[in-house]
Amino acid sequence: MTVTETAARAEVGIGVTCRGLVYIYRLEGYDVVALSGVDLDIEPGESVALLGPSGSGKSTLLSLLAGLLRPAAGRLHVGEHDVARATPAELAVMRSTDVGVMLQGAMRNLLPYVSATENIHFAQSGVAPARRDALMTPDELLDLVGLAGKGRQRPPDLAPGERQRLAVACAVANGAGLLLADEPTSQLDTHARDQVLDVLAEVRRTGRTVVVVTHDPDVGLRMGRTVTIRDGRVGAEGRRGEEYSVVGRDGAVHLPPDVLAEVAPGTLLRVELTDEGAVRLVPTDDPTKEDR
Numbered sequence: 001m002t003v004t005e006t007a008a009r010a011e012v013g014i015g016v017t018c019r020g021l022v023y024i025y026r027l028e029g030y031d032v033v034a035l036s037g038v039d040l041d042i043e044p045g046e047s048v049a050l051l052g053p054s055g056s057g058k059s060t061l062l063s064l065l066a067g068l069l070r071p072a073a074g075r076l077h078v079g080e081h082d083v084a085r086a087t088p089a090e091l092a093v094m095r096s097t098d099v100g101v102m103l104q105g106a107m108r109n110l111l112p113y114v115s116a117t118e119n120i121h122f123a124q125s126g127v128a129p130a131r132r133d134a135l136m137t138p139d140e141l142l143d144l145v146g147l148a149g150k151g152r153q154r155p156p157d158l159a160p161g162e163r164q165r166l167a168v169a170c171a172v173a174n175g176a177g178l179l180l181a182d183e184p185t186s187q188l189d190t191h192a193r194d195q196v197l198d199v200l201a202e203v204r205r206t207g208r209t210v211v212v213v214t215h216d217p218d219v220g221l222r223m224g225r226t227v228t229i230r231d232g233r234v235g236a237e238g239r240r241g242e243e244y245s246v247v248g249r250d251g252a253v254h255l256p257p258d259v260l261a262e263v264a265p266g267t268l269l270r271v272e273l274t275d276e277g278a279v280r281l282v283p284t285d286d287p288t289k290e291d292r
């Protein structure tokens with residue numbers, strides 16, 4: 001896959017700040033708390049994989065970052081936008097110019113009856129005329145995602161991995177500084193998956209910030225930084241394949257699953273700071289048990 005210098009020209013990455021982010025789905029008769037206090041900083045130009053069990057809140061977090069949902073509580077800044085306080089019109093501007101979104105399933109992001117080039121033109125149609133000259137051209141974008149020469153093909157004529165790469169081109173076609181992708185590699189074979197990951201790396205090299213939701217730990221490894229969402233909060237972070245617990249603003253720490261298997265919920269833990277600066281958790285019997 002070759003990338004021309006023009007295609008790789010720099011964009012400005014957009015950073016994200018979440019503080020105590022809460023989201024609640026209000027259903028008839030009951031509420032579902034999908035996010036219960038997410039604290040997360042993503043630097044401009046960083047690439048991050050959101051991992052976690054099914055139902056932990058990854059897609060909800062992605063939708064909040066995309067300005068598709070509004071937080072019930074907490075603060076969320078996407079670049080200069082205060083998402084919790086923005087008017088619907090401001091959120092619409094944010095979505096059309098600053099954020100590129102790839103929904104799960106390539107065809108949900110593409111128009112099937114028009115060519116790849118026309119898909120990109122359509123993705124750029126919401127951008128204000130004054131900004132359009134600064135956008136990458138469809139040919140540059142096709143080159144960026146390794147589809148040079150395929151501009152006349154329609155999405156159904158492309159291979160699944162090629163469709164997903166076209167969806168990447170369409171998502172960033174508006175000049176977005178933040179790319180958000182929900183499961184961009186699911187249902188692809190290893191070769192096609194690696195090509196999509198190469199393209200996401202190219203997108204990052206243009207300066208953009210890239211955030212993907214994935215169930216695939218290998219995708220997490222390739223992204224460099226992983227953030228594991230558990231029960232609607234940041235449970236752990238990974239750097240270059242190494243997993244770390246994260247101390248929350250309230251001092252809470254999610255224990256990793258293998259430790260939790262040893263110390264059941266409700267266990268008393270003595271927290272000791274050793275002379276070497278390590279923190280030791282010592283399961284302890286309740287000393288008042290015999291008094292009862």
Ligand SMILES: Nc1ncnc2c1ncn2[C@@H]1O[C@H](COP(=O)(O)OP(=O)(O)OP(=O)(O)O)[C@@H](O)[C@H]1O
Nearest residue numbers: 025032033034052053054055056057058059060061
């Ligand atoms: N539209 C909705 N209405 C009601 N509840 C929802 C809705 N979407 C998600 N939820 C609930 O919110 C919680 C978080 O869901 P979310 O889809 O964000 O998790 P996820 O980690 O992305 O899951 P998966 O990996 O299965 O896609 C779950 O309990 C889910 O059932």
